[in-house]
Amino acid sequence: MNSGYERFRHDLVTGACAERGWECRVEHTTIGALMDDILDDGDTPCSLCARLRRGVLYRMATEVGATKIALGHHLDDFIETALLNLFFQGALKAMPARLVSDSKKHIVIRPLVYVSEAEARSYTQEVGLPVIGCCCPACGDLSLKRQRMKRLIAELEVEHPDIKHSMITALGNVVPSHLIDRRLQPVLDIAASLSA
Numbered sequence: 373m374n375s376g377y378e379r380f381r382h383d384l385v386t387g388a389c390a391e392r393g394w395e396c397r398v399e400h401t402t403i404g405a406l407m408d409d410i411l412d413d414g415d416t417p418c419s420l421c422a423r424l425r426r427g428v429l430y431r432m433a434t435e436v437g438a439t440k441i442a443l444g445h446h447l448d449d450f451i452e453t454a455l456l457n458l459f460f461q462g463a464l465k466a467m468p469a470r471l472v473s474d475s476k477k478h479i480v481i482r483p484l485v486y487v488s489e490a491e492a493r494s495y496t497q498e499v500g501l502p503v504i505g506c507c508c509p510a511c512g513d514l515s516l517k518r519q520r521m522k523r524l525i526a527e528l529e530v531e532h533p534d535i536k537h538s539m540i541t542a543l544g545n546v547v548p549s550h551l552i553d554r555r556l557q558p559v560l561d562i563a564a565s566l567s568a
């Protein structure tokens with residue numbers, strides 16, 4: 373998906389696909405300009421951008437009759453998102469590896485959940501796949517909270533090399549009884565209300 377930023381090298385993607393005989397369709401959009409109109413100075417653009425792109429993906433999936441939409445978020449994205457939500461959103465969540473859309477018409481999957489960014493990067497080098505940036509103004513902005521999370525994890529990883537593995541394992545190893553969300557303990561709530 374081309375958000376409409378100059379220098380976005382979608383030609384590299386189409387070229388790589390053509391070389392391998394893979395079907396490829398580039399969807400040209402004006403999402404970049406639209407965000408410039410909607411957002412105020414200093415706003416973080418990524419969540420709006422993701423919502424707009426998701427809408428386009430759903431439309432494209434319907435057009436081509438796709439049964440699943442696979443997104444490329446990797447292990448590092450999951451654990452960075454978990455920290456972002458923990459530190460800044462007051463929520464204990466990462467992102468779904470499988471999600472049914474609100475309309476129930478689409479299934480979004482993230483099959484790279486257990487693949488680290490470093491592994492994905494070295495794989496692309498090994499098989500000669502091009503890596504292109506989205507070219508949006510926010511891309512690589514070191515002031516973004518996500519970049520801070522990335523640096524934090526990298527710093528901790530120096531002392532604790534297994535930290536990413538532990539974090540992704542934790543996302544699949546939730547212990548509801550040791551959290552304080554009452555929605556996770558309906559049986560206890562019912563017992564408490566009966567004894568009250």
Ligand code: SF4
Pocket residue numbers: 417418419421422506508509510511512
């Ligand atoms: S970095 Fe740019 S392209 Fe990526 S989600 Fe944020 S605004 Fe969108």
